[in-house]
Amino acid sequence: MFEMKVIPIRTRMFRQGDSLEDFIVEHLARPNEGGIIAVTSKIVALSQGRVVSLTGPMEKERWIRKGSSQTLKTPWCFLTKVNGEWVANAGVDESNADGSLILLPRNIQRTAASLITRLKKRYRLQRLGVIITDTRIYPMRVGTMGVAVGYAGFAPIKNYVGMPDLFGRKLKRTQANIVNALAVAAVLVMGEGAERRPLAVIEGADVVFGGHAPSIASLTIDPRDDLYNAAYANRRRH
Numbered sequence: 040m041f042e043m044k045v046i047p048i049r050t051r052m053f054r055q056g057d058s059l060e061d062f063i064v065e066h067l068a069r070p071n072e073g074g075i076i077a078v079t080s081k082i083v084a085l086s087q088g089r090v091v092s093l094t095g096p097m098e099k100e101r102w103i104r105k106g107s108s109q110t111l112k113t114p115w116c117f118l119t120k121v122n123g124e125w126v127a128n129a130g131v132d133e134s135n136a137d138g139s140l141i142l143l144p145r146n147i148q149r150t151a152a153s154l155i156t157r158l159k160k161r162y163r164l165q166r167l168g169v170i171i172t173d174t175r176i177y178p179m180r181v182g183t184m185g186v187a188v189g190y191a192g193f194a195p196i197k198n199y200v201g202m203p204d205l206f207g208r209k210l211k212r213t214q215a216n217i218v219n220a221l222a223v224a225a226v227l228v229m230g231e232g233a234e235r236r237p238l239a240v241i242e243g244a245d246v247v248f249g250g251h252a253p254s255i256a257s258l259t260i261d262p263r264d265d266l267y268n269a270a271y272a273n274r275r276r277h
Contacts (some may be wrong), residue, residue, distance in 0.1 A: 042243050043224075043241065043242065043243040043244050043245075044241070044242045045224045045225055045227070045228050045239055045240075045241050045242075046228070046240045046241075046245055047228040047229055047230075047236040047238070047239045047241070048066050048067055048232075048236060048238035048239060048240065049234075049235055049236050050062070050065075050066045050235060050236070050237060050238060051066075051131060051235075052235065052274070053082040053085055053086075053237060054085070055085045055088060056085075056086070056088060057080070057082075057085065057086055058086065058239075059082065059083060059086040059154065060154060060157050060158065060161070062086075063076065063078070063158065063238060064107065064158075064161055064162075066238060067084065067240065069162045069163075070162065070164070070165075070167065070240055070242075071242055072146035072164055072165065072166050072167075073166045073167075073242070073243075073244075073248065074164075074168070074241065074242050075167070075168035075169070075170060075192070075193065075223065075240070075241040075242075075244055075246070076140055076158070076167070076168070076169050076170070076238065076239075076240055076241075077169075077170045077172050077221070077225035077226075077239040077240070077241060078169065078170070078171050078172065078237065078238055079171075079172050079173070079226075079229060079237040079238075079239075080130075080143065080144055080147070080171050080172060080173040080188055080189075081132065081135065081141055081237065082237045083144040083147070083150060083189075084107050084141050084142060084143060084144045084173055085141065087144055087145055087150075089142040089143070089144060089145065089166060090136070090139050090140065090141055090142070091139060091140045091142065091213075092139055092140075093139065093140060093161065093167075095140065098140070099128075099131060099133075099140060100117070102129070102131050102140060102142060103117050103119060103129045103131050104117075104126055104129075105121055105127050105129075105132065105184075106119070106121060106130065106142060106143065107119030107121050107126075107129040108120050108121070108127035110129075117129070117199060121143065121255070122147075122188075122255060122259075123255075123256050123259035124175075124259055125152060126175065126192075127141070127175075127176055129142075129145075130142065130143035130173065134231075135232075135233075143173075143188070144171070144188075144189075145226050147188050147189035148189050148190075148191075148254055148255050149249060149254065150171070150188040150189060151170075151171055151190055151191040151226055152191045154169050154191070154263050155168070155169045155191040155192045166192075166248040168190070168191065168192035168220055168241075168244075168246065168248065169189075169190060169191050169192055170187050170189070170190045170218060170222050170241075171187065171188050171189035171190065172185050172186065172187060172222045172225055172226050172229070173185075173186055173187070173188045174186065174226060174231060178267055183231065184223055184226070185219075185222040185223040185224070185225060185226025185227065186219055186222055186223075187218040187219050187221070187255075187258075188255065189204065189220040189255060190218045190255075191251065192248060192249075192251060193217075193218075193246040193247060193248045193249065193251055194217070194246065194247040194249065194251050195216070195251065195257075195258060196214050196215065196216060196217060196218075196258070197214065197215040197217050198214050199213040199214060200212065200214065205250065212277040213230055216258065217244075217245075217246055218258070219258075220240055221244060221246075222258075224241065225239040225241060226274060
């Protein structure tokens, strides 16, 4: 029986250019074997220097367009495609940015894979996971929810296809997105305002540990197979 705990970590202010690895070790004593460390993408971006100044009224839009492969203008924001998924404003964020813009991190999966290797060595652990979290707005739902934009160290999907349900009927399509479910739980305790909890530790999660760090594209699907495709397929592209 698994008893999962999600523990937020309150920290000092993360500054642009700080070492992400050193920051984690500074605030987190050696986690238990089998733990998963959640890290908000904002401090990953800050560690990479992914901060730009607002030099004019069109500067934000310029970075949004630069950071996305498709852009749809809506009355509220730009709906953009980034790394195979739809994201508001290409992830460009003004919150907690002190008058600047924080962009999405570069090479998120590569960063997660490198981070897990270094942290396992520093903590002397065999089974450890990392999730880089962000937030998204989902169709027909109020508010934001957590999402995994990078991960490493464990299998992200539990595949139920071919397995029986309670009444013996074989499941045809069901796959549980474990990594996103864990990201939702982590973001819930980390917060999105002035909480200053950019880290969380997940203990007791029912995951399969191993050297998992493929492209985040492995968690996305072809737009032609997307359930919501019909809702935006005919929108005018700008």
